[in-house]
Amino acid sequence: MLAFIIRRLLQAVLVMLAVALIAFTLFRFVGDPVNQMVGQDTTPAQRAELRESLGLNDPVPVQFARFIANAARFDFGRSYQFKQPVSDLIGSRLPATFELSFVSALFALLVGIPMGVYTGLNRTSILSKLFLTISLIGISLPTFFIGILLIFVFSVTLQWLPSFGRGEVVDLGVWTTGLLTVSGLKAIIMPAITLGLFQMTLIMRLVRSEMLEVIRADYIKFARARGLPDRIVHFRHALKNTLVPVITITGLQLGSIIAFAIITETVFQWPGMGLLFLQAVQNVDIPIMAAYLMLIAFVFVVINLIVDILYFVVDPRLRVERAVQS
């Protein structure tokens, strides 16, 4: 078990290095940060001096090595735009993104699973067809469009919900939360739905197809034959067996929810890491871009590691195989 985890960790380090390398190769094509850092009257000589002092004239391998050496000490440099340490900036934006991702995932599960069960059990009802239609919309409409549509209906026309931002935020020291104030709760509804809609659809369709499969299985027939009430058959026997793949998918999707919050955050001006990253791309703020990409890679690596370990714990066959090999 320990050897397995160590092996996985070593692989994780390799993945992170690869991500950093790819990111650095890409930064060369984003544009020149210096022109975004100075005003129009700054002379070419002053610009060249600034470029030199930022180390942008060094060859890419040198810049890359410097970045890795600093990143190993958790020093990601200072943002070109904000002139503040990048770790501080990302640290202050992290709670917003994590809260949004968590609420979206919760929404996707709490709405997706019941809808999946319902449509699986009542394949021909009108409500099922409605759910399936909604899920088709959720899968095919782009996120920014759903966001703008929601803003138009609920902010501009009905004026029920705020169109941007996080509302009133409570500072708990290391963490800021919007979940403790009314305005904060109101502000998270639309971004969470926008971000979670795709995942909700995915979970619903997954549960539905699993449910259709399971419901035909012999043990369900036996359960029915024993005269158990439908409720127990459906929820205790059928649903429980559909949840294994759902848990796997949800875990993996959590990573992509965090990573794909970029667009939702931009549409709703949600002050999270995604918004910070997108603004950094526009202004070629390389330290922020690099740190963000590393963080996202890290999140994925950690989630994968946890999933791997869970498999190891849950699935006896994996253990047996390894035992035979060694």
Next chain:
Amino acid sequence: MRIRNAALAAGIAAALLAAAPASAKTFKYAFQGVLNTLEPYALNETFTLGTLGNVYEGLIWRDKDLKIHPALAESWEVLSPTKWRFHLRKGVKFHNGNDFNADDVVFSANRVRSKGSDLTNYLNADVKVTKVDDYTVDFELSGPNPILNYQWEFWYILDKEWTEEHDAVSVTSASDTSPNYAALHANGTGPYKVVSHEAGVKTVFEKNENYWGKVEGNADRVEFTPITQDATRVAALLSGEMDLVYPIPVQDIPRVDGNQGTRAMTGPELRTIFLGMDQRRDELLYSNVKGKNPFKDVRVRKAFYQAIDENAIVKKVMRGLATPSALMISPFLYDRAGEFKRYPYDPKASKALLAEAGYPDGFEVGMDCPTDRYVNDEAICQAVTAYLARVGIKVDLNAQPKAKYFAKILASGGYDTSFYLLGWTPSSFDAHNVLFSLMNCRDDSGAGSPFNNGGWCDEKVDDLTAKILVENDKTKRDEMIYEAFKKANDDVRYIPLHQQGLAWGVSDKVDVAQRADNVLSFRYVDVKE
């Protein structure tokens, strides 16, 4: 557990307290860009400096019509053409309670010219600044400069003691390794104080009750939020969450006007949008004409000019929110601008000129264009491309985000362009800046006129520019400016397109003043009940 609950309760209480002073007149606004830093010398850019102008003050200030008024300097006199004396205002206090005096001016004069400052051109390195007494400062120049104080609205005076106390004497720059106090805190003399600043999220200002001057507006508290997305920004105004958002896309103006409770405020901006052509290389980088540079021929340049229907661009692309321009400077900034006329749109004449120059079937040329810098910049370039196609010029349009565009066409990219679209606002509000930045000769590294990307060179214009800088007589000066601009116009060195317009979305609950340089001054914000 108990500790956590206590922290929670404290947090909630704090949130409630923060929300409490609701009766105070609060003004909320959003801009498309981010207020990156509170350091007043870090970035020479209108939004940053304009916003900080509510907190900090210079020796002068400009009102809503851009007229110069005394601010921290009560008055000034020109003792000799090269010596200016400024009499400072007495009894002014910084937000932290410190007194303002001559030491602060001398200190700020050194700091603004120090390494890392992006505002070094606001005060020449060879100007000697000396304290005469506590409230008098002399500026000794190496040559006459009639517009010495034109830019000084944005040269803010810092408190020497405060800056030294917090170890912020050197200007923040990204290459620093230590964080700078002045980037996150502000201590000015202006009518508003910074209460909190979270870069890229929210900045809150509060009225400075001890302000020395009178303020027209009545806002007690001002909240700024950047909203990057156009659609979200407009929605925030329409839903009543924001009192003012700017800019709004030109296509949304009717919607904002039609909505009950909001209006669009439009006006001319000082920025001139124009086309430039490579007139320096012997062969264009992006063209099928080999061995010669067609743009060296004035007939070709004029043919390009007359092929473009600028009135139609203003009407269709800019939806009326622009004014066709005959000159490279806003008519607000030059009294004799009215004497210049645009060459008329005339595709026939254009074709004839091309044929005369030896290109009866036209030629191909590459064009560079930004996509996120000016109002509808990419659409303007597409329109230009279409008009030029009608006279046989095949334009290969390369439209890119500004980060890539500027890296290509400016000195750092080796002026890698043949034909480009650019906009310019003279930061000194004066014609000399236009001549000096866009119309003088330059070498390959950009020494000379750094933004003369086309690299054309006319000794006569250079001479005039040098004389204009030191001429104190306004009539003579205007005459020389006229001559220089006329020379450039006759030779069609640039193709001026239009003065871009400003578009703000404003709630009917507030009154504001729109400055032509797109600066929002809280002094004019009036919140109605």
